[in-house]
Amino acid sequence: xxxAPSPTGPMHIGGVRTALFNWxxxxxxxxxxxxxxxxxxxxxxAADAIHLITEGLRWLGIDWDEGPEVGGEYxxxxxxxxxxxxxxxxxxxxxxxxAYRCYCTPERLxxxxxxxxxxxxxxxYDRHCRTLTPEQRAEYEAEGREHVIxxxxxxxxxxxxxxxxxGDITFDNHxxxxxxxxxxxxxxxxxxxxxxxxxxxxxxxxMRAEEWxxxxxxxxxxxxxxxxxxxxxxxxxxxxxxxxxxKLSKRSAGFTEGGRKVPVLLYEFQEAGYVPEAIINFLTNVxxxxxxxxxxxxxxxxxxxxxxxxxxxxxxxFPLEKLDWLNGVYLREMDPNRLAVLLKPxxxxxxxxxxxxxxxxxxxxLQPRIKTLSEAPAMGAFFFxxxxxxxxxxxxxxxxxxxxxxLQALERARDVLAGLPDFTAATQEAALRALAEELGLSAGQxxxxxxxxxxxxxxxxxxxxxxxxxxxxxxxxxxDLSIGALATAG
RNA sequence: GCCCCCAUCGUCUAGAGGACCAGGACGCGGCCCUUUCAAGGCCAAAACUGGGGUUCGAAUCCCCAUGGGGGCACCA
Numbered sequence: 001x002x003x004a005p006s007p008t009g010p011m012h013i014g015g016v017r018t019a020l021f022n023w024x025x026x027x028x029x030x031x032x033x034x035x036x037x038x039x040x041x042x043x044x045x046a047a048d049a050i051h052l053i054t055e056g057l058r059w060l061g062i063d064w065d066e067g068p069e070v071g072g073e074y075x076x077x078x079x080x081x082x083x084x085x086x087x088x089x090x091x092x093x094x095x096x097x098x099a100y101r102c103y104c105t106p107e108r109l110x111x112x113x114x115x116x117x118x119x120x121x122x123x124x125y126d127r128h129c130r131t132l133t134p135e136q137r138a139e140y141e142a143e144g145r146e147h148v149i150x151x152x153x154x155x156x157x158x159x160x161x162x163x164x165x166x167g168d169i170t171f172d173n174h175x176x177x178x179x180x181x182x183x184x185x186x187x188x189x190x191x192x193x194x195x196x197x198x199x200x201x202x203x204x205x206x207m208r209a210e211e212w213x214x215x216x217x218x219x220x221x222x223x224x225x226x227x228x229x230x231x232x233x234x235x236x237x238x239x240x241x242x243x244x245x246x247k248l249s250k251r252s253a254g255f256t257e258g259g260r261k262v263p264v265l266l267y268e269f270q271e272a273g274y275v276p277e278a279i280i281n282f283l284t285n286v287x288x289x290x291x292x293x294x295x296x297x298x299x300x301x302x303x304x305x306x307x308x309x310x311x312x313x314x315x316x317x318f319p320l321e322k323l324d325w326l327n328g329v330y331l332r333e334m335d336p337n338r339l340a341v342l343l344k345p346x347x348x349x350x351x352x353x354x355x356x357x358x359x360x361x362x363x364x365x366l367q368p369r370i371k372t373l374s375e376a377p378a379m380g381a382f383f384f385x386x387x388x389x390x391x392x393x394x395x396x397x398x399x400x401x402x403x404x405x406x407l408q409a410l411e412r413a414r415d416v417l418a419g420l421p422d423f424t425a426a427t428q429e430a431a432l433r434a435l436a437e438e439l440g441l442s443a444g445q446x447x448x449x450x451x452x453x454x455x456x457x458x459x460x461x462x463x464x465x466x467x468x469x470x471x472x473x474x475x476x477x478x479x480d481l482s483i484g485a486l487a488t489a490g
Numbered sequence: 491g492c493c494c495c496c497a498u499c500g501u502c503u504a505g506a507g508g509a510c511c512a513g514g515a516c517g518c519g520g521c522c523c524u525u526u527c528a529a530g531g532c533c534a535a536a537a538c539u540g541g542g543g544u545u546c547g548a549a550u551c552c553c554c555a556u557g558g559g560g561g562c563a564c565c566a
Binding site for chain 1: 491492493494495496497501502503504506513514515516517524525526527528529530558559560561562563564565566
């Protein structure tokens with residue numbers, strides 16, 4: 001079995017989902033997963049796009065059996081390297097009177113569309129060149145006019161396409177177009193290239209986005225014209241905007257009502273601090289369901305269970321809050337050492353100099369407190385500031401306390417901590433609880449003041465564990481700095 | 491405008507005629523735990539778009555309406 005996703009351009013998350021479903025289907029059935037680059041639009045060609053695609057898929061753990069960088073016996077897998085093949089088969093269709101050369105200029109076509117719109121007619125090519133006489137054709141040729149090759153769609157009857165998710169879909173042929181197969185620059189359109197390639201690459205199944213449904217009957221007729229068997233096909237539902245309407249597109253990148261940026265491109269998910277496992281799990285939960293009331297499952301489990309029967313044909317919007325939750329689940333389950341490695345560049349990018357050893361120790365503290373990697377600096381920056389500055393004095397003073405009381409409490413705490421036999425969280429806690437009682441303070445008051453004094457943050461991981469990671473010397477140094485700030489202000 | 495697809499809690503979904511006064515998850519609200527924030531535990535609110543059929547029986551099948559989505563390029 002062979003499968004062909006056809007990504008092109010930068011990796012859109014919808015494209016990722018299509019690739020993922022194809023890959024899962026192939027892996028489940030033990031078939032081959034083929035990556036083919038459909039770069040037949042020279043205007044939109046981006047030099048680094050192929051690399052972005054392969055790197056993106058690799059990052060997610062989606063591997064391919066045939067395609068760029070890995071080869072395969074039906075290559076090349078980049079369409080711009082297969083131009084001769086498309087031209088050859090386009091000519092074959094013309095020779096067999098199944099397609100024709102069209103000499104209409106873009107200007108005429110634009111004018112035609114304009115006129116149709118003005119008259120509220122259905123837009124579409126009027127098949128002007130389909131019925132050219134040999135003389136007219138010869139005349140145009142003599143003029144050296146550029147031409148395209150258009151498919152001769154049957155003008156009456158119906159065409160039925162069998163969709164694996166939706167069953168038979170029937171179209172009236174008279175409202176289908178004579179689509180362009182070969183452009184005037186000699187490049188094929190998607191319609192020609194995908195049919196030719198799927199045939200010669202022996203593709204058995206296609207899963208593509210729903211927006212292809214309207215051209216499916218033309219593809220069906222193209223296969224018939226060539227006399228080739230059409231692969232089984234399933235059209236995947238589109239992904240809609242999280243809050244707004246319409247399908248998710250690059251243009252939907254903006255802000256949700258929560259004021260958050262909506263990630264659309266794969267690298268935006270990476271930058272937002274989502275990990276591959278979470279993205280994969282998330283994507284499989286949109287449009288497909290595991291069953292058994294389970295939301296969290298491994299890729300291996302998904303492969304084992306993946307089937308078209310559980311694909312929901314309805315479009316769905318992007319439940320980003322669920323991705324946040326899922327990402328948090330994966331972060332919490334992750335080996336803390338791996339988390340530390342993932343977090344290192346995040347802290348560095350935020351401008352901190354990271355001591356990996358300390359980060360390893362801090363990772364378990366950060367773990368249950370972040371949903372995305374990018375949230376880590378807000379919670380754990382205090383571990384890595386090289387010039388610690390105490391917070392504004394008002395933040396050092398907990399509720400129902402005044403500066404003098406806080407000053408005294410910090411000084412006492414400092415002495416207690418300095419005299420401890422060891423600096424473990426448990427030892428600290430026992431001693432400081434006793435101190436709080438002695439001073440007539442609640443645990444919240446004393447610990448709150450110490451938290452502010454040592455982290456300069458309003459919220460942080462638990463105080464004692466944090467100080468333990470920080471180390472006694474650094475903790476005492478910070479408390480002293482805060483005492484100094486308090487004394488100066490007072 | 492025309493064609494096509496789709497339709498269960500706010501959202502993602504389970505449900506393939508009786509097991510459904512509709513199950514799970516996220517989010518939201520409440521409670522517990524608690525040194526802040528999380529995490530965790532418990533509880534709650536929350537849906538079959540409407541109308542016709544078919545059937546002894548419909549969330550499940552059919553039709554219509556409505557709503558949403560997609561398409562109508564020398565882009566994929």
